[in-house]
Structure formats: structure tokens, C-alpha cells
Amino acid sequence: MRTELTEIAFDKELSQGAFSAINVCLRLQPSEKIVIITDNECLEIAAALDAEIKKVGSQSVFFILEDLTSRPMVNMPQQVLNELETAQVSIFCARAKTGELGSRMQMSDVVNRKRIRHGHMVNINKQIMLEGMRADFLAVDALSQRLVEIARVSKTCHVKSKAGTDMIAQFSPDLKWLKTSGIISPDKWGNLPGGEIFTSPGRVDGIFVIDGVVGDYLCEKYGSLEESPLTVEMVNSRIVAMRCDNKELLDEFNLYTHTDENSDRAGEFAIGTNIAVTKVIGHILQDEKIPGVHIAYGHPYSEHTGANWVSKTHIDCVSATVDIWLDNKLVLTEGKFVF
Numbered sequence: 001m002r003t004e005l006t007e008i009a010f011d012k013e014l015s016q017g018a019f020s021a022i023n024v025c026l027r028l029q030p031s032e033k034i035v036i037i038t039d040n041e042c043l044e045i046a047a048a049l050d051a052e053i054k055k056v057g058s059q060s061v062f063f064i065l066e067d068l069t070s071r072p073m074v075n076m077p078q079q080v081l082n083e084l085e086t087a088q089v090s091i092f093c094a095r096a097k098t099g100e101l102g103s104r105m106q107m108s109d110v111v112n113r114k115r116i117r118h119g120h121m122v123n124i125n126k127q128i129m130l131e132g133m134r135a136d137f138l139a140v141d142a143l144s145q146r147l148v149e150i151a152r153v154s155k156t157c158h159v160k161s162k163a164g165t166d167m168i169a170q171f172s173p174d175l176k177w178l179k180t181s182g183i184i185s186p187d188k189w190g191n192l193p194g195g196e197i198f199t200s201p202g203r204v205d206g207i208f209v210i211d212g213v214v215g216d217y218l219c220e221k222y223g224s225l226e227e228s229p230l231t232v233e234m235v236n237s238r239i240v241a242m243r244c245d246n247k248e249l250l251d252e253f254n255l256y257t258h259t260d261e262n263s264d265r266a267g268e269f270a271i272g273t274n275i276a277v278t279k280v281i282g283h284i285l286q287d288e289k290i291p292g293v294h295i296a297y298g299h300p301y302s303e304h305t306g307a308n309w310v311s312k313t314h315i316d317c318v319s320a321t322v323d324i325w326l327d328n329k330l331v332l333t334e335g336k337f338v339f
Helices: 012-025 040-056 078-084 101-114 126-130 137-151 216-222 247-256
Strands: 033-038 059-064 089-093 117-120 156-160 166-170 178-180 196-199 203-210 230-235 238-243 266-272 293-298 314-319 323-326 329-333
Touching: 012 040, 012 126, 012 137, 033 040, 033 078, 040 059, 040 089, 040 126, 059 078, 078 101, 089 101, 137 178, 137 196, 137 329, 203 314, 216 247, 216 314, 230 247, 238 247, 266 314
Parallel strands: 033 059, 033 089, 089 117
Antiparallel strands: 156 166, 156 323, 166 203, 178 196, 196 266, 203 230, 230 238, 266 293, 293 314, 323 329
């Protein structure tokens, strides 16, 4: 028998974050259709979101992935893709499994083509709902807008940290900066919680000490890297060397970033702007929004940034506490914005 979200009990502490997701970030309207894609591990959060949708009065369709396919899934179920074709809003609220990035990219292909306001809550959990999703997203949006205006006229970004990060990113006028502050528009779907600006860099050179987290399925496996940072050396955006005391992580990260010819290439350069996030918790969805820098190796979101290359992988990597200069202007120091 099909489980209904209204049958799932949920902690009322989730309601504030769920309200923000539906009413502030996605701005769901009664006349719109929303699709929720969830799984057995995230049912409680999906139920909290559904309760807010019911208050708005919108048409809603939801899917529990395990009801449709085996996990890890190779392809996004066709029923999901079909419903997305006629939706204005959607949410992916589920855990990432090894090898599922391709199926999520199938979903995002429809989201991009149909200009759906999509909230991506991959690996969402209760802690994130009570922290990052309780941000004042209007304030985060205003901060992000001021920062992206500075970034769009900057030629370089210098990033340093006490942990040893020392790298310079160069930007191309042909590659767009985007803002995903949590206020989601048809122009670009966004993660929830939101709070970042990003581009595809022209090139990145130097040392990047990943003492926060790495993304995709590796994040759940390894969590915070504070005790065993992963150090990456880049030349012209390519990884040329890496080291880490955790040999298992090193081997897995090396394998991941050599999946295809561009998996080792810095495809995304981002600055986190969610000022409600103050510490690394070991979950990429929230940790990449911490005021600081993250780089993703692999797919450069070319459909949005204008990059002329692609990859079938994308792994975000977070440096926990950094100083950032855009051109010669200090904009972040010790986790605090100073512009």
C-alpha cells in the first residue's frame, strides 16, 4: 500500500525550516504544481514540507524512490521525469547513493529545460533543517547580491588559510557568476539551504587544503576532514598532486577525480554566503554554504556558467576557514565578511 506523506509523523521543530523552503525560497503559489522526490531515509522531512504545501493549497505529487526503483538507481524513474514536465516547482529531498549522480543529472536536465524552481535537498537531515534552513534568506540574498556584484568585475581571487591553502583563481569575462542564495528562480535551481555565489573559473593554481568536507557519497562516508585534511595541488585548474593521511579517502578521491577526462578539473569556484552557518558539521549540503570557499572538480554547470566543457562527475570540496581577496579587496577573513 502506498505511503501518504500526511500519514508520517514529524518533529514540529522541522516546521520553521520547511516553511522557509516552501514560502520564502521557492515562493510556491496556490495555482502551481509541485513535485516532491524523496526516499525512505528522508520521509520525516518530506512530511514537514508537505504540511507546508497543504497550507498553500497547491497541487502536489510526491514519489518515494524505493517504491519505484532499486537503489542505487542508474536512472531517474520515468514517472518522476514525466511529472516534472508539467510542474512549476520541485524538491529533491533524499540521500545520495554511490553512483547516482547521473540519475540526478537526468532530473536537473528537465528542471533546466522547463525552468522549474527546484530546491535540491540532497542528504538533508534534521540538523540542517534546524540550522542552515533557519537562515534569514532575504538577508543572505542581499549579502550574496553585493558580493556577486564585486566578483563580476574582479579578475582574480586569492584564497589563503592557516591550514595551508594558498591559491589564485582567475576569472574569464566569458564565464558567468551566479547567485544561489536560497531565493530560487527559474533561471537556476538551487540547493537548500542556499547561500553561495559561484562561477566556472578561467583557471586555478596553487594549494587547496580541504579541511571541511568532500561531497557526493564520500561526504557521508568520511564526514569532517578537520583531523585528516586532504591537500590538493592545482596547475591550470588540473589536479597534479594530492596527499592525505587517510589513505582510503585519498584512494577514493583519486579514483573519483579520474572518472573521465575532466573529472580532475576545477569546474566550479564558489564563495559561501549563508551567515547562519558557523561551523562544519560533516554534511556537504550545509557545509558548502559556510562563509568560505569551495571548489568542485568536474562538471562546470556549463548550461549556466557558459563553460565549453562537461564532465559526468562533480564533487564539491570545502576549505573551512579562509581569507579571501577579490582582486586586492579583502572580502572575508576568519569566516566574517568585511566588505
